[in-house]
Amino acid sequence: MPISLSDTLHNKTGTWRTFRPIHKNKLPPCNKKCPTGENIQKYIYLLLNKKYEEAYREIKKDNPIPSITGRVCPHPCESKCNRGEFDEPIAIHHIERFLGDYGLELKDNWEIEEKKEKIAIIGSGPAGLACAYHLRKKGYKIKIFEAENEIGGMLRIGIPDYRLPKDILDKEIKKLQEMGIEIETGVRINHPLDLAGNYDAIFVGTGAHISRKMGIPGEELDGVISGLEFLKKLNLGEKVKIGKKVAVIGGGNTAIDAARCALRLGAEVKILYRRSRNEMPAIESEVEEAEKEGIKIEFLTTPVKIIGKNQKVSTLECIRMELGEPDESGRRRPIPIKGSEFTLDFDTVILAIGEKVDLKLFENIETTSWGVKTDQYTRTTHEKVFAGGDCVTGPSTVVEALGAGKRASIAIDCFLKGEPLPVIKDKKPVTIENINLDYFERKKRKEPEKIEFNRRVNSFDEIWLRFDEKDLLEEAERCFSCGVCNRCDNCWVFCPDLSIIRNEEYSVNYDYCKGCGICARECPRYVITMEEER
Ligand SMILES: Cc1cc2nc3c(=O)[nH]c(=O)nc-3n(C[C@H](O)[C@H](O)[C@H](O)COP(=O)(O)OP(=O)(O)OC[C@H]3O[C@@H](n4cnc5c(N)ncnc54)[C@H](O)[C@@H]3O)c2cc1C
Structure with a gap:
């Protein structure tokens, strides 16, 4: 924080102290919170100067598929945006989507210095794609092996078109293939x-694809289907049989997307979730969207039996739950309330109570109870094998998988060069208390439009439209640029002894500076700090 003139001159013991202003950029909280380490402040600054291509290339340093994260990422960056404590967080993911889409039309002319080492990647989900991308940039020869006939993992078979159209995914994948990444499906x-005999290192990004069973009577009846199987069929363009009254069991992304797809196929849909809204693992905004579309959620409810007529689902016997102490996941454990059983009629039951990792793949490599065991650099207990994404964490998010793929690329590069891994430093980000709020006006967050409601619930058309340029720039203008100079000139304007020099970095002529601290106090974004001269 800025200091007063008296602080500048004396400390408590009366000895003379001299403080000098230092311009030094700090870490914005959004950048810190992004698992791929995107320099969000920087691309927003470039965009504000209408340098769209440069802004796109800035994102691409860390993220291989920005038009996808701009659509589906739950944007942890926004949850830490300092603007959120002032009025509303910056709509970072809509900005990212604009730039990602902008980049889809550009050619990425990579200049790759070829290396001789070959790396195998198992799985073409976001973890595998990110690892491939970052290693390919370093010049390694990459081959991805994919079990499905289509590329993209859950981006292809899980997330429906109304959130991520397939042509966007195809374009991003094509860009990766154009870099020279080979993919065999x-x-x-x-x-x-x-694969160890033919490759110098192996990265495993096989995800979590085994649907959990409930273990209740009636699961084998006609009309019971797993959420992931239902979504996969729909996403791959297969015909899916669905009834008129559909129950979806679960509270994760699979449950929400399965429910919204069933609604779009014309069914009346109800979600049954055994805990309360607070414990739902699905992305909060997607739960809200599902409810707006007309999907009802029965909280604290679970089925105990699926009852059939002529081998076909007809009724669900359910029980009400209450929440007890937290379980190993940290969420409060649901406990059945004796005698609260009741029945509901359905003709289809979609079970979406979670996915597990197939641990058979990791024989002789250490695992945890939910996935493969790795360190934070994705190294497994076998020196040639690295792993990341859902197969390590259990079901998580696209951006976490992208971050793991990026860390793996660093670890594999170090392994192949015989170099030590860089130390991960935990830097403190700039907080709202550091920002001089006198320089900012409260302004409502801008978001793009959505398509018209009737079209939305009756089709798989993408819901969100893209920012138009005017709104995009207005939204970007709201960014505090926490801790990073955006050349507002305040330090230069307010300096009473004309000691600030307006060059590229804003330096200080210490021959004139009296250390009054006014520049630090009037810097809106905490770039200048007063540091004691020694
Ligand atoms: C319905 C649904 C909606 C979701 N919505 C969102 C969302 O909106 N936002 C978000 O951030 N996250 C979302 N997620 C989660 C996100 O998709 C995952 O966290 C992410 O895809 C994990 O990436 P991954 O690369 O680890 O694994 P995956 O994407 O699962 O990819 C793994 C790949 O490995 C392949 N594979 C598996 N075994 C083998 C093998 N033995 N040999 C070769 N290939 C193999 C698989 O076929 C698959 O293609 C959603 C998930 C689901 C299911």
Whole structure:
């Protein structure tokens, strides 16, 4: 924080102290919170100066698929945006989507210095794609092995078109292939070490694809389907049979998307979730959107039996729950309330109570109870095998998988060069208390439009439209640029002894500076700090 003139001159013991202003950029909270380490402040600054291509290339340093994260990322960056404590967080993901889409039309002319080492990647989801991308940029020869006939993992088979149209995914994948990344589909690898003879390192990004069963009577009846299977069929363009009254069991992304797809196929849909809204693992905004579309959610409710007529689902016997102490996941444990059983009629039951990792793939490599065991740099207990994404964490998010793929690329590069890993430093980000709020006006967050409601619930058309340029720039203008100079000139304007020099970095002529601290106090974004001269 800025200091007063008296602080500048004396400390408590009366000895003379001299403080000098230092211009030094700090860490914005959005940048810190992004698992891929995107320099969000920087691309917003470039965009404000209408340098769209440069802004796009700035995102691409860390994120291989910005038009996808701009659509589906739950944007942890926004949850830490200092603007959120002032009025509303910056709509970072809509800005990212604009730039990602802008970049889809550009050619990425990579100048790659080829290396001789070959790396195998198992799985073409976001973790595998990110690892491939960052290693390819470093010049390694990359081959991805994918079990499905289509590329993209959950981006392809899980997330429906109304949130992520397939042509966007195809364009991003094409860009990666144009870098020279080879992808072979329809090949299921049985064990990572099966590839050890032909490759110098192996990255495993196989996700979590085994649907959990409920273990209740009636699960085998006609009309019971797993959420992931339902979504996969729909997303791959297969015909899916669905009834008129659909129950979806679960509270994660699979449950919400399965419910919204069933609604779009014309069914009346109800979600049954055994905990309360606070414990739902699905992305909060997607739950809200589902409810707006007319999907009802029965909280604290779980089925105990699926009852059939002629081998076909007809009724669900359910029980009400109450919440007890937290379980190993940290969420409060649901406990059935004795005698609260009741029945509801449905003709289809979609079970979406979560996905597990297929641990068979990791024989002789250490695992945890939910996935593969790795350190924070994705190294497994076998020196040649690295792993990241859902197969390590259990079901998580696209951006976490992208971050893991990026860390793996650093670890694999160091492994192949025989170099030590860089130390991950935990830097403190700029907080709202550091910002001089006198320089900012309260302004409502801008968001793009959505498509018209009737079209939305009756089709799989993408819901969100893209920012138009005017709104985009107005939204970007709201950014505090926490801790990073955006050349507002305040330090230069307010300096009473004309000691600030307006060059590229804003330096200080210390021959004139009296250390009054006014420049630090009037810097809106905490770039200048007064540091004691020694
Ligand atoms: C319905 C649904 C909606 C979601 N919505 C969102 C969202 O909006 N936002 C968000 O951030 N996250 C969302 N998620 C989560 C997100 O999709 C995942 O966290 C992310 O895709 C994990 O990436 P991954 O690369 O680890 O695994 P995956 O995306 O699962 O990819 C793994 C790939 O490995 C392949 N594979 C598996 N085994 C083998 C083998 N033996 N040999 C070869 N290939 C193999 C699989 O076929 C698959 O293609 C959603 C998930 C689901 C299911």
